[in-house]
Amino acid sequence: MKSARRQRLALLFFIVFGAGSALGLMLAALDENANLYLSPAQMRSGEAPVGIRLRGGGLVVEGSVHRDPDSLAVAFQITDGAGTVDVHYKGILPDLFREGQGIVVTGVLDEDGQFRAEEVLAKHDETYMPPEVKSALETASSTRAESASRPSGDPADDSASTPGAGAVL
Amino acid sequence: MIPELGHIALILSFCLALVLGVVPLLGSYRARPDWQALARPLAVGQFVFVLLAFLVLMQAFVAGDFSVAYVANNSGTQLPLIYRISAVWGAHEGSLLLWVLILSGWTLAVAVFPGPLPAHTLARVLAVMGLVSVGFQLFVLLTSNPFSRVLPWPPAEGAELNPLLQDIGLVIHPPILYMGYVGFSVVFALAIAALLEGKVDASWARWSRPWTLVAWVFLTLGIALGSWWAYYELGWGGWWFWDPVENASFMPWLLATALLHSLAVTARQGVLSSWTLLLAIGTFSLSLLGTFLVRSGVLTSVHAFASDPARGLFILLFLVVVVGSSLLLFALRAPAVAVRWRFTLLSREMFLIANTAVFSVACATVLLGTLYPLMIDALGLGKISVGPPFFNTFLVPLTLLAAFMLGLGVVTSWQQGRLQQQVRPLCGTALVSCAAGALVAFVSNEAFEVRVALVMTLVVWVVLMSLGALVSQSRREADRLLVGLGRLPGRVWGMHLAHIGLAVVMVGILMVSLHSSGKDVRMKPGDQLQLEGYSFRFEGVRRRPGPNYIANYGSLRIVGPQGVPMLMHPEKRLYTASRSVLTEAAIVPGLFRDIYVALGEDLGEGAWAVRIQIKAFVRWIWGGALLMALGGALCVASRCRQRRGQTSAAPSADAAAASLAAGQSADAPLAAQVARS
Numbered sequence: 001m002k003s004a005r006r007q008r009l010a011l012l013f014f015i016v017f018g019a020g021s022a023l024g025l026m027l028a029a030l031d032e033n034a035n036l037y038l039s040p041a042q043m044r045s046g047e048a049p050v051g052i053r054l055r056g057g058g059l060v061v062e063g064s065v066h067r068d069p070d071s072l073a074v075a076f077q078i079t080d081g082a083g084t085v086d087v088h089y090k091g092i093l094p095d096l097f098r099e100g101q102g103i104v105v106t107g108v109l110d111e112d113g114q115f116r117a118e119e120v121l122a123k124h125d126e127t128y129m130p131p132e133v134k135s136a137l138e139t140a141s142s143t144r145a146e147s148a149s150r151p152s153g154d155p156a157d158d159s160a161s162t163p164g165a166g167a168v169l
Numbered sequence: 170m171i172p173e174l175g176h177i178a179l180i181l182s183f184c185l186a187l188v189l190g191v192v193p194l195l196g197s198y199r200a201r202p203d204w205q206a207l208a209r210p211l212a213v214g215q216f217v218f219v220l221l222a223f224l225v226l227m228q229a230f231v232a233g234d235f236s237v238a239y240v241a242n243n244s245g246t247q248l249p250l251i252y253r254i255s256a257v258w259g260a261h262e263g264s265l266l267l268w269v270l271i272l273s274g275w276t277l278a279v280a281v282f283p284g285p286l287p288a289h290t291l292a293r294v295l296a297v298m299g300l301v302s303v304g305f306q307l308f309v310l311l312t313s314n315p316f317s318r319v320l321p322w323p324p325a326e327g328a329e330l331n332p333l334l335q336d337i338g339l340v341i342h343p344p345i346l347y348m349g350y351v352g353f354s355v356v357f358a359l360a361i362a363a364l365l366e367g368k369v370d371a372s373w374a375r376w377s378r379p380w381t382l383v384a385w386v387f388l389t390l391g392i393a394l395g396s397w398w399a400y401y402e403l404g405w406g407g408w409w410f411w412d413p414v415e416n417a418s419f420m421p422w423l424l425a426t427a428l429l430h431s432l433a434v435t436a437r438q439g440v441l442s443s444w445t446l447l448l449a450i451g452t453f454s455l456s457l458l459g460t461f462l463v464r465s466g467v468l469t470s471v472h473a474f475a476s477d478p479a480r481g482l483f484i485l486l487f488l489v490v491v492v493g494s495s496l497l498l499f500a501l502r503a504p505a506v507a508v509r510w511r512f513t514l515l516s517r518e519m520f521l522i523a524n525t526a527v528f529s530v531a532c533a534t535v536l537l538g539t540l541y542p543l544m545i546d547a548l549g550l551g552k553i554s555v556g557p558p559f560f561n562t563f564l565v566p567l568t569l570l571a572a573f574m575l576g577l578g579v580v581t582s583w584q585q586g587r588l589q590q591q592v593r594p595l596c597g598t599a600l601v602s603c604a605a606g607a608l609v610a611f612v613s614n615e616a617f618e619v620r621v622a623l624v625m626t627l628v629v630w631v632v633l634m635s636l637g638a639l640v641s642q643s644r645r646e647a648d649r650l651l652v653g654l655g656r657l658p659g660r661v662w663g664m665h666l667a668h669i670g671l672a673v674v675m676v677g678i679l680m681v682s683l684h685s686s687g688k689d690v691r692m693k694p695g696d697q698l699q700l701e702g703y704s705f706r707f708e709g710v711r712r713r714p715g716p717n718y719i720a721n722y723g724s725l726r727i728v729g730p731q732g733v734p735m736l737m738h739p740e741k742r743l744y745t746a747s748r749s750v751l752t753e754a755a756i757v758p759g760l761f762r763d764i765y766v767a768l769g770e771d772l773g774e775g776a777w778a779v780r781i782q783i784k785a786f787v788r789w790i791w792g793g794a795l796l797m798a799l800g801g802a803l804c805v806a807s808r809c810r811q812r813r814g815q816t817s818a819a820p821s822a823d824a825a826a827a828s829l830a831a832g833q834s835a836d837a838p839l840a841a842q843v844a845r846s
């Protein structure tokens with residue numbers, strides 16, 4: 001009986017210790033591998049850390065897309081209305097990438113404030129707005145139009161609820 | 170008029186589900202057999218009416234009734250028939266209706282094949298499933314009615330189905346995945362009924378096993394199909410992205426796998442029942458969580474709640490009610506069903522338990538990685554995303570650990586393992602595995618890599634141990650190996666097949682991450698590219714119309730190492746109704762490598778961005794998953810046959826159970842079990 005109780009105690013200790021250390025490890029790993037999301041305005045203002053992998057998003061500025069004629073290098077700008085950032089990318093852009101479209105980029109901000117993208121994502125539904133972009137636009141437009149009675153009609157407002165948008169990607 | 174009939178059918182089935190959820194449950198407490206007996210006809214009625222509603226919606230799609238808003242949003246006149254049918258579950262409302270249909274289908278299956286369940290238990294099981302159904306049907310009726318109309322001026326043309334979903338993979342993927350998700354409602358209901366009764370024993374677990382297995386088989390197939398679809402349809406050549414939507418299906422799979430192994434322990438001696446019950450509740454809760462996260466759009470951001478507060482709120486409430494009440498019930502009643510352990514540290518039980526722990530930890534990791542960004546966002550601490558490195562850091566070692574213990578587990582006896590006697594063969598197998606792993610690591614790479622050696626060692630380990638267990642078990646059946654193998658019951662084969670499936674998946678994942686190469690290049694007609702011994706010549710792109718799209722139809726001439734030329738045709742399609750662009754990759758499949766070509770964008774002057782990839786062993790991932798599913802199916806088939814035999818020869822089964830209870834030596838129950846089958 002006594003040994004059974006001791007066994008149970010040992011098991012309990014084992015479980016608590018195991019679960020605790022596992023959780024600690026996981027949280028540490030999460031902190032290491034989590035990519036911070038920052039809006040173009042935040043990148044412009046110098047809020048964004050340099051040289052660390054992060055995510056940004058915004059609308060592709062009309063007329064800003066420039067392709068290199070000999071390779072797949074491409075440069076464009078993204079904006080949230082309050083700030084604009086230059087993005088450099090080399091590779092194939094997603095199907096739904098186009099000027100005026102909301103996109104998300106993952107990469108590194110360099111010292112000159114240029115964003116070196118490793119990945120460009122456009123959601124697989126053209127009426128869909130990445131939520132981060134949407135919220136960045138909202139923040140920007142509400143700070144800009146504080147005097148206005150109503151924030152300028154956000155085109156993304158009802159499109160984000162498009163059925164199935166979340167199911168696709 | 171017809172869509173209204175569907176709506177009415179849905180309301181009627183909701184009423185039936187409500188009665189099903191309440192009356193038989195009350196009847197089981199008041200000892201009213203007549204109330205309990207209502208459960209089965211109500212389950213049938215519910216299924217009939219949900220099916221009716223589903224067929225009505227399908228009819229609206231086939232006939233192109235754009236006065237129904239859901240049809241107008243997800244179909245079009247040019248959409249081919251097969252996609253008009255699959256468009257029924259192509260978006261939120263219809264896929265929820267499919268959920269309800271499959272749930273009522275599983276309820277029907279339990280009602281039709283109640284097996285040895287006593288009447289009052291059956292009443293409770295069906296009632297719990299009825300209550301789950303009530304929640305879902307209420308959700309459909311209140312917030313996501315697929316039958317709402319656009320009147321009085323319906324559009325002449327629909328907005329068409331999302332082109333990504335116009336694909337055979339997406340025709341079959343959702344129903345199969347949902348069969349898995351929803352199938353866990355059976356074992357969930359069985360667990361709740363057991364908790365209500367305060368009685369969980371080996372026969373409960375034996376009865377729960379086939380239901381769990383069937384659902385697990387479907388979920389395995391569904392996930393594999395989803396991965397395969399993402400591979401060829403998204404145009405990236407990736408097969409798993411650790412995307413929250415993928416994780417939503419992977420979490421219940423991990424926990425269900427743990428549940429299956431925990432059930433195996435409980436089915437033998439009735440031990441470990443609390444853990445099994447908790448896993449059963451957890452699995453179905455994660456299925457609910459997954460469905461809802463995907464369907465409500467919560468996953469991409471908490472702010473998506475704002476897009477439709479009613480849906481998000483309902484979802485959250487329903488989750489809280491289901492998970493909260495079942496966990497509360499568990500906390501109140503679980504100690505009452507605890508049973509003493511009757512096995513030593515070196516027994517198959519112990520390895521099974523350890524593996525359920527590994528799978529649970531894996532599941533917790535994925536859950537944390539999926540929900541962490543949501544929590545951070547909800548707390549206002551910023552917006553983050555968790556990338557693949559996090560998941561890989563944990564899942565890879567956990568998989569290796571699981572594989573190591575799997576190998577030991579399959580050769581250890583139940584209750585009282587005598588590992589000491591097996592030290593010699595075990596060491597032999599371990600040595601051979603290490604040697605084989607190291608050999609592969611040397612041969613497959615220029616530089617020796619520890620991780621390759623490690624993974625391949627464990628792959629060989631799993632395969633050898635499974636084969637060894639098969640051989641030694643067949644020797645017990647008969648002197649001649651082939652005769653013995655033939656006499657082994659299907660569930661033994663099934664188990665080892667599923668385990669070997671895991672090894673195959675591991676090979677696939679390792680090799681595809683190791684030996685895949687690819688390039689994104691700009692190509693003009695006539696340009697050539699060399700990759701991994703293949704030469705790719707770009708022949709240009711021409712226009713080619715499809716049924717509801719116009720394709721930019723590319724041509725590439727491939728010459729392989731054997732010198733056989735092939736033509737590949739990747740496409741870039743413009744779907745005319747929705748004006749959306751879709752990449753259709755061209756793939757030459759192979760057992761050891763896939764050639765994957767996709768078109769990027771038009772760069773002008775006939776030049777295109779082209780993605781060319783060689784994917785090593787990628788088929789092994791889905792092949793391994795298929796093996797797992799096949800193994801599961803074999804187990805189900807053999808258990809069903811066994812049960813049918815059992816009912817005709819009940820005494821011998823009782824004898825076997827008695828010998829189990831007596832805790833005789835490890836081989837005796839095995840022999841009894843073999844005799845039973």
